[in-house]
Amino acid sequence: MRRHAWAARTAAGILAAGLVLTGCAGNENAKQASDARGGGHYAPGPGGSNGNGGTGGTGADQEGAPEGEQRDARPPADYLSTFALDVDTASYGYALRTLGAGSLPDPASVRPEEFVNSFRPDYPRPEGDGFGVTVDGARTGEDGWSLVRVGLATAAADRQGERPPAALTFVVDISGSMAETGRLDLVRESLGILVDELRDDDSVALVTFSDEAETRLPMTRIKGQRERIRGIVHELATTSSTNVEAGVRQGYDVAVEGHREGATNRVVLLSDALANTGDTDAQSILNRIEEERREYGITLFGVGVGSDYGDAFMEQLADKGDGHTTYVSTTEQARKVFVTQLPTHVELRARDAKAQVAFDPKTVERFRLIGYENREVADEDFRDDRVDGGEVGAGHTVTALYAVKTRPGGSGPLATATVRWLDPKSRAPREASGSVGTGALAPALWAPGHDSLQLTAVAAYFADRLRGGALPAAPRLGELAEHAQAIADRSGSKVVRELAEAIRQAAKLRGAEADRGTGAEPGDPYSG
Numbered sequence: 001m002r003r004h005a006w007a008a009r010t011a012a013g014i015l016a017a018g019l020v021l022t023g024c025a026g027n028e029n030a031k032q033a034s035d036a037r038g039g040g041h042y043a044p045g046p047g048g049s050n051g052n053g054g055t056g057g058t059g060a061d062q063e064g065a066p067e068g069e070q071r072d073a074r075p076p077a078d079y080l081s082t083f084a085l086d087v088d089t090a091s092y093g094y095a096l097r098t099l100g101a102g103s104l105p106d107p108a109s110v111r112p113e114e115f116v117n118s119f120r121p122d123y124p125r126p127e128g129d130g131f132g133v134t135v136d137g138a139r140t141g142e143d144g145w146s147l148v149r150v151g152l153a154t155a156a157a158d159r160q161g162e163r164p165p166a167a168l169t170f171v172v173d174i175s176g177s178m179a180e181t182g183r184l185d186l187v188r189e190s191l192g193i194l195v196d197e198l199r200d201d202d203s204v205a206l207v208t209f210s211d212e213a214e215t216r217l218p219m220t221r222i223k224g225q226r227e228r229i230r231g232i233v234h235e236l237a238t239t240s241s242t243n244v245e246a247g248v249r250q251g252y253d254v255a256v257e258g259h260r261e262g263a264t265n266r267v268v269l270l271s272d273a274l275a276n277t278g279d280t281d282a283q284s285i286l287n288r289i290e291e292e293r294r295e296y297g298i299t300l301f302g303v304g305v306g307s308d309y310g311d312a313f314m315e316q317l318a319d320k321g322d323g324h325t326t327y328v329s330t331t332e333q334a335r336k337v338f339v340t341q342l343p344t345h346v347e348l349r350a351r352d353a354k355a356q357v358a359f360d361p362k363t364v365e366r367f368r369l370i371g372y373e374n375r376e377v378a379d380e381d382f383r384d385d386r387v388d389g390g391e392v393g394a395g396h397t398v399t400a401l402y403a404v405k406t407r408p409g410g411s412g413p414l415a416t417a418t419v420r421w422l423d424p425k426s427r428a429p430r431e432a433s434g435s436v437g438t439g440a441l442a443p444a445l446w447a448p449g450h451d452s453l454q455l456t457a458v459a460a461y462f463a464d465r466l467r468g469g470a471l472p473a474a475p476r477l478g479e480l481a482e483h484a485q486a487i488a489d490r491s492g493s494k495v496v497r498e499l500a501e502a503i504r505q506a507a508k509l510r511g512a513e514a515d516r517g518t519g520a521e522p523g524d525p526y527s528g
Helices: 090-100 112-116 184-197 226-234 244-257 282-288 290-296 311-320 331-345 451-466 477-491 494-514
Strands: 009-015 018-023 031-034 080-084 132-142 145-153 166-173 203-209 213-221 264-271 299-304 324-327 348-359 364-369 390-393 397-406 413-422 429-437
Touching: 080 364, 090 112, 090 299, 090 311, 090 324, 090 451, 090 494, 112 397, 112 451, 132 413, 132 429, 132 451, 145 348, 145 413, 145 451, 166 184, 166 244, 184 226, 184 264, 184 331, 203 226, 203 244, 213 226, 213 244, 244 264, 244 282, 244 290, 244 311, 264 311, 282 290, 282 311, 299 311, 311 324, 324 331, 348 364, 348 397, 397 413, 397 451, 451 477, 451 494, 477 494
Parallel strands: 166 203, 166 264, 264 299, 299 324
Antiparallel strands: 009 018, 031 429, 080 348, 132 145, 145 397, 203 213, 348 390, 348 413, 364 397, 413 429
């Protein structure tokens, strides 16, 4: 059975997509290593060995060992955690919408990694493609438990600099359910704004669907066509049922027909994802466009809207479609997605990205990755480049948070995190690593000066509470709201104030009795 693993910094400012914060504890050294031998993996080392547990602060260089020889001895399989990267944020956005409407979100719709990744710590970023790797942590003050955070960041795009052109196929849901305020009206407004943000050399196509799909605009260069495109968008109106299958299939057909070599080719699905006509199974829909998706490298970006939203359906489409999801319910959120994020994120930094965290059994008793349940990858498939990972664009951060129980008196290397991806241009495999030791866990989590780690922890604890979990040393919702408000007051961040208000609303809805936690150490659920 595989087991899974949580981080430190001070407030620095605000990114358009979230709070920019910097860490204060742990190792930030990262070293990129080219690995041209895709598909290989290493057998677990003998019990207690840990060549991949790090040396207390250096990146793990995995280049240079003779072919057929282990480049490093891995710890026992139970001390590895492997998952595909995920930059989705829809679960958090939809939870905010639900709480704002006076209801608690369905626990099944709560994915902690999407709460955490809705905030963007100021991790060190590499030059060019690939990732910067940061590993840090802090003690939670209860029976040896700590949080260890793995932070990954890609280089930001230069909005005025060169980037590959974008070829975007918008697939817009115009079914009857999209008539509700905050659905199709928001989509029309968003697309109209985006037309002004895209460059002359970018291209767009537009497909709509209800019970059937219709191509409204074939792939068209932006230059000289902005008014025409705006006119088509303005005329969108709702009709009948929701045949997502027809829309996705036709969208990919249009994307393939208008495929541009050397461009970022992407299908953008805008829908409430409440499929009720045609094939309503996400996997079977994707099976039908599998060949186009892989042969042409077309990625899928899902934008969810509506008070009733098919969250799980949209997430499955995006995860299996080499893409990611977000959720918008206001004009402000739509502007952030379509004006700030989409024009810059169209440039891919990594394909099929996966992470593997190796814990040192000499210092770690047990651990658990918080979230990423549906992104798990078999440990032996980490370096099998045929196994699907996640696509990550420019300017993204990805955070994985672990609950870790250290051994009494244990000292030395704690964990090494390695991220592996395919270069978006050459498809050559690359790796980068970072390590952390027990010495980095000295700070207490809620001590002053650790705003970045605290914000990550608040988001994760909040999500876990909403889905009925009981992480070790997890504060009650009222305490989490106080921590979030304190960070918001110090940083001036609007998005963190929004988080604090959402937590207060959840506490009110649950009631004091329902939120009465014991903070007791959990049993087996936290060993794997």
